[in-house]
Amino acid sequence: MKVVIVGGGAAGMLAGISASDGNNEVTILEKMNTLGKKLRITGKGRCNITNAADIKEFISNIPGNGKFLYSVFQNFTNEDIINLLKKEGLETKVERGNRVFPVTDNAQSVIDALYRILKKQKVKILTNAKVEDIIVKNSEVIGVKYIVDNAEQIMEADKIIIATGGASYKATGSTGDGYEIAKKYGHTINTIKPGLVPLECYEKNLCKELQGLSLKNISIKLKDKEKNKEIYEDFGEMMFTHFGVTGPVIISSSSHLVRYKNIEELFKNKNIELSIDLKPALSKEKLDLRIRRDFEEFKNKKFKNSLDKLLPQKLIEPIINLSKIDGEKKVNEITKEERNYLGEIIKNFKFTISSFRPIEEAIITAGGISVKEIDPKSMESKIVKNLYFAGEIIDVDGYTGGFNLQIAFSTGFVAGRSI
Numbered sequence: 001m002k003v004v005i006v007g008g009g010a011a012g013m014l015a016g017i018s019a020s021d022g023n024n025e026v027t028i029l030e031k032m033n034t035l036g037k038k039l040r041i042t043g044k045g046r047c048n049i050t051n052a053a054d055i056k057e058f059i060s061n062i063p064g065n066g067k068f069l070y071s072v073f074q075n076f077t078n079e080d081i082i083n084l085l086k087k088e089g090l091e092t093k094v095e096r097g098n099r100v101f102p103v104t105d106n107a108q109s110v111i112d113a114l115y116r117i118l119k120k121q122k123v124k125i126l127t128n129a130k131v132e133d134i135i136v137k138n139s140e141v142i143g144v145k146y147i148v149d150n151a152e153q154i155m156e157a158d159k160i161i162i163a164t165g166g167a168s169y170k171a172t173g174s175t176g177d178g179y180e181i182a183k184k185y186g187h188t189i190n191t192i193k194p195g196l197v198p199l200e201c202y203e204k205n206l207c208k209e210l211q212g213l214s215l216k217n218i219s220i221k222l223k224d225k226e227k228n229k230e231i232y233e234d235f236g237e238m239m240f241t242h243f244g245v246t247g248p249v250i251i252s253s254s255s256h257l258v259r260y261k262n263i264e265e266l267f268k269n270k271n272i273e274l275s276i277d278l279k280p281a282l283s284k285e286k287l288d289l290r291i292r293r294d295f296e297e298f299k300n301k302k303f304k305n306s307l308d309k310l311l312p313q314k315l316i317e318p319i320i321n322l323s324k325i326d327g328e329k330k331v332n333e334i335t336k337e338e339r340n341y342l343g344e345i346i347k348n349f350k351f352t353i354s355s356f357r358p359i360e361e362a363i364i365t366a367g368g369i370s371v372k373e374i375d376p377k378s379m380e381s382k383i384v385k386n387l388y389f390a391g392e393i394i395d396v397d398g399y400t401g402g403f404n405l406q407i408a409f410s411t412g413f414v415a416g417r418s419i
């Protein structure tokens with residue numbers, strides 16, 4: 001059987017590995033000059049391959065159609081990808097939050113290991129080969145049309161797996177081509193949105209002032225002010241940028257916001273509030289004790305010179321401005337009310353979210369080919385026979401922590417295998 005895989009990312013490579021496990025003639029067509037360009041930048045270049053969680057926890061970490069993946073996760077598990085890499089000589093390690101990384105701390109070593117398996121199993125790899133269309137006859141695939149060196153070529157196929165990825169980080173090759181092809185043959189594409197993405201704030205000047213400041217061990221809350229409802233709460237690390245906020249807790253929160261009803265409208269009406277607790281380990285009372293201790297130590301200093309021990313340097317001026325206490329005031333002249341208000345600001349440093357950053361900057365694309373049109377056991381299209389989908393192109397998306405790559409590996413493996 002001739003199997004053609006469109007796209008040589010995480011999903012395409014795994015599809016190639018499982019499809020070539022028998023007597024099939026397998027080809028990967030990749031439009032970039034090399035396989036796995038996005039894989040190479042995952043996990044800040046270290047590649048958070050998967051998560052050591054069990055299936056139940058996996059599904060709960062995939063807010064975008066997690067249940068659809070139950071069967072593929074059973075058929076190709078986190079242990080399966082770990083063992084596949086191990087067999088190829090690449091050991092892994094488990095870090096905070098059960099995140100699994102290669103011991104090399106190098107994403108390229110993951111690509112190299114997968115590439116070696118593909119080569120051993122005699123998978124043909126054509127790079128700089130951009131698939132333009134598939135050829136379908138009587139609702140069944142018969143081939144693909146692709147461009148190499150500006151010339152159109154046709155390759156016959158008994159089975160086609162589309163693994164062209166999402167629509168973010170376009171420089172890695174995922175420009176959304178697969179959506180167009182799938183749509184042309186009758187598939188529904190659920191609206192494409194940024195899945196895990198930084199957030200822009202209305203307080204642009206303040207964010208610019210704080211640009212580059214990374215806050216560890218803080219907690220955040222996102223609130224819908226219209227309904228006076230808390231949407232999200234998290235603890236961890238975040239960063240300020242010229243446009244707003246980013247970092248792990250912010251990016252994870254975006255995945256909840258993207259599913260929140262009328263979110264664009266709420267952004268427009270300045271109704272989504274981000275509140276940062278800069279001292280989550282201290283209760284209001286304990287924080288007050290702590291401030292009083294610092295004030296005692298600096299009692300003869302000006303207020304503006306009294307917060308060095310409590311806050312990072314970049315935060316001092318903005319917090320002083322918000323506290324409405326004159327920075328020139330002597331610390332021993334600050335009233336109890338003023339001190340209480342200062343504590344409130346430190347525990348509730350507020351911003352207003354104005355929008356998501358563009359999809360180009362998203363870690364993952366939410367939306368994609370409707371799961372209703374894909375057989376969850378095989379990844380075959382329910383509309384076109386012998387056409388399969390794998391990876392981010394499908395309308396599934398998970399939180400950070402290795403869940404998204406496991407989606408690509410599992411769907412890719414199952415799509416390649418089931419014949």
Ligand SMILES: Cc1cc2nc3c(=O)[nH]c(=O)nc-3n(C[C@H](O)[C@H](O)[C@H](O)COP(=O)(O)OP(=O)(O)OC[C@H]3O[C@@H](n4cnc5c(N)ncnc54)[C@H](O)[C@@H]3O)c2cc1C
Pocket residue numbers: 006007008009010011012029030031032035036037038039041042043044047048049050129130131132163164165166168169172173174175176177178362363364390391392393401402403404405406408
């Ligand atoms: C900065 C960043 C960091 C990330 N870190 C992590 C992480 O640590 N852990 C994790 O689990 N997830 C991470 N992700 C998400 C993860 O990278 C994706 O979920 C995963 O790469 C999806 O795999 P895929 O094979 O579906 O798509 P891709 O990896 O995007 O591969 C698609 C491939 O198809 C090719 N292609 C597209 N169109 C055509 C065409 N017309 N013809 C031929 N080829 C085509 C592309 O060039 C590309 O190589 C990260 C994402 C980003 C952007």
